[in-house]
Amino acid sequence: MNVSIIGSGYVGTTVAACLADLGHDVVNVEIDEEIVETINAGEAPIHESGLAERIAEHAGTTLRATTEYDAVRETEVTFLCLPTPQTDDGSLDLAIMEAGAESLGRALAATDDDHLVVVKSTVLPGTTEGVVGPILERESGTEIGDGIALAMNPEFLRMGTAVRDFLEPDKVVFGTADDEAAATLRELYAPILERAGTDLVETDIREAELIKYANNAFLASKVSLVNELGNIAREYGADAYEVLEAVGLDERISERFMRSGLGWGGSCFPKDVNALRAGTREQGYDPELLDAAVAVNDEQPRRLVGLLADHVSLSGARIAVLGLSFKPGTDDVRKSRALDVIAELTERGADVVAYDPVAIENVRPDYPGIEYADTAERALAGADGAVVATDWPEFDDLSFDGMARAVVVDGRRIDVDEDALDVYEGLTW
Ligand SMILES: NC(=O)c1ccc[n+]([C@@H]2O[C@H](COP(=O)([O-])OP(=O)(O)OC[C@H]3O[C@@H](n4cnc5c(N)ncnc54)[C@H](O)[C@@H]3O)[C@@H](O)[C@H]2O)c1
């Protein structure tokens, strides 16, 4: 099938390379010329395991990139993989989606061929039919349902495992308004759907939109609940990891997403939970549980620094921060809890020296006032205290010998020889 993908970021690039790998002819439409050139040169614009090989194999044959929206006319299906960020008040910002839909609609005005437009970006219920659809109709001069069909196909991939998550998902969700659109999506996804273990959910567009938010709201709230239980465990002098491992043996609960500590960050959970909270309030409903999930999450970095302050006088102290990315396996620092830890430490007068195996250059421009080390050992050398903010595997069994005083507060439960330290505090154990 001939497919176009609008936007070539984490989602768009992954989906394009994987669909090419499944045998489709794919064109990426992207406004960033550097990304376009990178893909056309057979290279990956982002780092994701399994992506570079796929782009190298298919670029120039069944995968290409362009800045020209006209390319969509050579295809039958277009996926919108554009960013849906949050505004300053936390609500969903649709400006980029609207601009993309306008360009797509204008490109489709010059063809009479039937076209299926699939929203893959995360958007609140009603957006696909209430915002994207009308823009497409206005710009193309074609009515939805009479030449242009609309669908919503949310994406559940995680950063760091994007290719595997796309090709081997737990579920695929198609939100469609007509049988033909659903049939097209089934054909496009056939190899993925044939895989044992992939559930297909076929529903209406509004439900598909909400499934994505409900999924992220559930997972983020689960981690916040796990963190609250972790905080409670600590009050009782119990080990939250032992407690929650046992709790997770109940199949109704599941052992996954049970790691308590510093909380959730990244480019999705914070913005999606906030968009859902803001959108829901507009509908007249107070999402109190989601508010509480955010409040618990916001408190964890302060709790971590508070624990350190019990042992180290922070003003003028040299404090090593181990890990900057929002989770291991990525250089993404968007809404990383490590940044909240740094802000809190700095506010309390500490001199921060930070280390991360890959993310330093993404932090440096916004935090020029702190020191950066090129190894964990160098960050620890002479430090009065250390905090673990990201559970990078290389922090397991790290030597803290070089510290002025080995005071370590761990927000992620790494493997540590506690006996070799002066003080070891776990945030939730
Ligand atoms: N990153 C994830 O792990 C993930 C997972 C599932 C769903 N999502 C959702 O998918 C959507 C896309 O997220 P992302 O992380 O891929 O975003 P991203 O910021 O990584 O990439 C978006 C790309 O779109 C391009 N772009 C912007 N305006 C454009 C325009 N008018 N025309 C063409 N290209 C344009 C940008 O240059 C950028 O390369 C969001 O709604 C997000 O919430 C993200």
Ligand SMILES: O=c1ccn([C@@H]2O[C@H](COP(=O)(O)OP(=O)(O)O[C@H]3O[C@H](CO)[C@@H](O)[C@H](O)[C@H]3O)[C@@H](O)[C@H]2O)c(=O)[nH]1
């Ligand atoms: O037990 C856990 C699991 C996760 N986290 C934290 O939660 C955040 C998010 O982690 P993860 O879900 O692995 O990362 P993302 O790549 O942001 O993926 C989420 O967000 C994507 C974008 O919407 C969705 O597609 C994915 O399904 C969803 O897992 C990170 O800060 C993790 O450190 C914990 O603290 N404890």
